[in-house]
Amino acid sequence: MTTPACYACAQEARFDTLPPRERVAFDQHWRVAHALNTGLPGWLVLLPRRHVTAVHDLTDTEAASLGTWQVKLSRALRGVTGCVKTYVVQFAEAEGFAHVHFHIVPRTADLPPEHRGPGVFRMLQLPEQQQVTADQADHLSRSLRAHLHD
Template sequence: MTTPECYACGKEARIDELPPRECVAHDEHWRVAHAFNTALPGWLVLLPRRHVAAVHDLTDAEAAALGTWQVSLSRALRSVTGCAKTYVVQFAEAEGFAHVHFHIVPRMADLQPEHRGPRVFELLRRPEREHIPADRADQLAGAIRAQLQGPLGRADR
């Protein structure tokens, strides 16, 4: 079930029309998108494909796949971006974004101290001129998808 006023559900309703950056990969439970309005290449968002407002409302099948997705995406990001680690964060509190979603954020070795930990979200508040362009996000999506289908991931993603 999707909810019309929900941003994520609106995208889900058009999944077959989405550009690579908005559907990096998916299975029956989860969809991966490159974050928009970010200054950090490779910032991913993992979303359930049905409307879920709280983690405790995930089905057992969604929950079982969640950890696999988080690890597979972290491995793919390490391969594609060379990040030192990934941050995995879930709040789902912003207006219009109450749909559960997990941020899978590549933490580069040279990330400035003022952007480490929860302060990485400042990279979602940078001026538009610093945002990752759509074509670059599409390129990253393709590279991440290839990693998910390779030895690090599963062919069904």
């Protein structure tokens, strides 16, 4: 079901035509996309494929696979980016982005201290010339997909 003004639902409605960065991996319940407007390569977003605005509204089936997805994506990010750990965060508060989504963020060894922990969200506020390009996100998404299927 598509909900007006919901970016995730709008993307889901055109699932078959999405670029690699918008469908890194998926199953019947979840879709993985590379984050928009980030300066951090590999910042992923894990989204339920149906419209949900609160974690408590996930079905038992969706909830059962959530942890597995988070761990699989963290392992793939480690394998592809060499990150030392991943952050897993869920807020879903921004206008147009109330659809539940989990940020799976690679924390690299060289990430400056001011961008560690909650400061990592500053990496979503960088000027466009410092952001990961669509081509870079597509390339990284293909690498992650291949790693997930190994």
